[in-house]
Amino acid sequence: MQIQGIQKILREKGLKVTPQRVAILGALHEMHNHPTAEMIIEHIRETYPNIAMGTVYNILETFVRHGIVNKVNTDEDAMHYDGVTSMHHHLYSPETGQIEDYMDEQLNKMLTDYFQEKNITNFEIEKISLQIKGKFINN
Amino acid sequence: MQIQGIQKILREKGLKVTPQRVAILGALHEMHNHPTAEMIIEHIRETYPNIAMGTVYNILETFVRHGIVNKVNTDEDAMHYDGVTSMHHHLYSPETGQIEDYMDEQLNKMLTDYFQEKNITNFEIEKISLQIKGKFINN
DNA sequence: GTATGTGCAAACTTTTTGCACTTCG
DNA sequence: CGAAGTGCAAAAAGTTTGCACATAC
Numbered sequence A, B: 001m002q003i004q005g006i007q008k009i010l011r012e013k014g015l016k017v018t019p020q021r022v023a024i025l026g027a028l029h030e031m032h033n034h035p036t037a038e039m040i041i042e043h044i045r046e047t048y049p050n051i052a053m054g055t056v057y058n059i060l061e062t063f064v065r066h067g068i069v070n071k072v073n074t075d076e077d078a079m080h081y082d083g084v085t086s087m088h089h090h091l092y093s094p095e096t097g098q099i100e101d102y103m104d105e106q107l108n109k110m111l112t113d114y115f116q117e118k119n120i121t122n123f124e125i126e127k128i129s130l131q132i133k134g135k136f137i138n139n
Numbered sequence C: 001g002t003a004t005g006t007g008c009a010a011a012c013t014t015t016t017t018g019c020a021c022t023t024c025g
Numbered sequence D: 001c002g003a004a005g006t007g008c009a010a011a012a013a014g015t016t017t018g019c020a021c022a023t024a025c
Helices: A003-012 A019-031 A037-045 A053-065 A105-118 B003-012 B019-031 B037-045 B053-065 B105-118
Strands: A070-072 A080-082 A089-092 A099-102 A123-136 B070-072 B080-082 B089-092 B099-102 B123-136
Touching: A003 A019, A019 A037, A019 A053, A037 A053, A053 A080, A099 A123, A105 A123, A105 B105, B003 B019, B019 B037, B019 B053, B037 B053, B053 B080, B099 B123, B105 B123
Parallel strands: A089 A123, B089 B123
Antiparallel strands: A070 A080, A089 A099, A123 B123, B070 B080, B089 B099
């Protein structure tokens, strides 16, 4: 995605367009490996050497609040982040920490239909995602 | 579950039966609210006043390694733990932090069948679980 | 110009670690 | 008795916060 696309996303949410925000959201869209805050900083430090830790955490939290970034929960301490907000799932290996997107429209439809019909009474569903735990093979 | 049942679980895994382990596994089986390490300590402190933090973390890690306890990943910092190891899912509200079990045999079968047929090539599945994010209603 | 955002460092929270002592089998 | 487990306290890792300064709009 070009920088204009990033800026548009921010403006549409009423967020001020700052170089830090553009860099972080850009990084999340390039990286595709569900980085931690630490990994994001490392990635953007080349083009943005003096960004502050606290700023990165603040910005990520803002993005999550506005729904343009999602948290990816794992068994590890550090939080991982995901720039892809459309419905998808994750393959996850607790041993190596590797996380891969698992996109599957057929599965999405199956789950959406299932819960539409099921209609859980005391809960309003906002988002459904599968965590598929296991091992990556020869990789 | 009585104390004998807890001891049996530990012995079957080749783990030494210590009062600390019995207390923690017992707590996890009573609690049903996916407690953090902190919450577990608070819960067992009545009957076990001088258990050490480090011991609780060590024991939980041992249990997870032996598959008798699972980690429950959320958007929060602190890890949550679950004494139920059979296939099930979670309703989760990021706003309040509340986590509830969602048990559904029909869903389990649907998912298991789906992935059996699908056969992802580069990944060996060990465990599938849905995180259903949203809001609990009047509760 | 003003509300909002950022840098920085300190503080806080959660988890891990090292080592002496203890306990289970 | 010996291997494994525990207590404790210090340290590490991850995240949040407060405040002065800077910037987007």
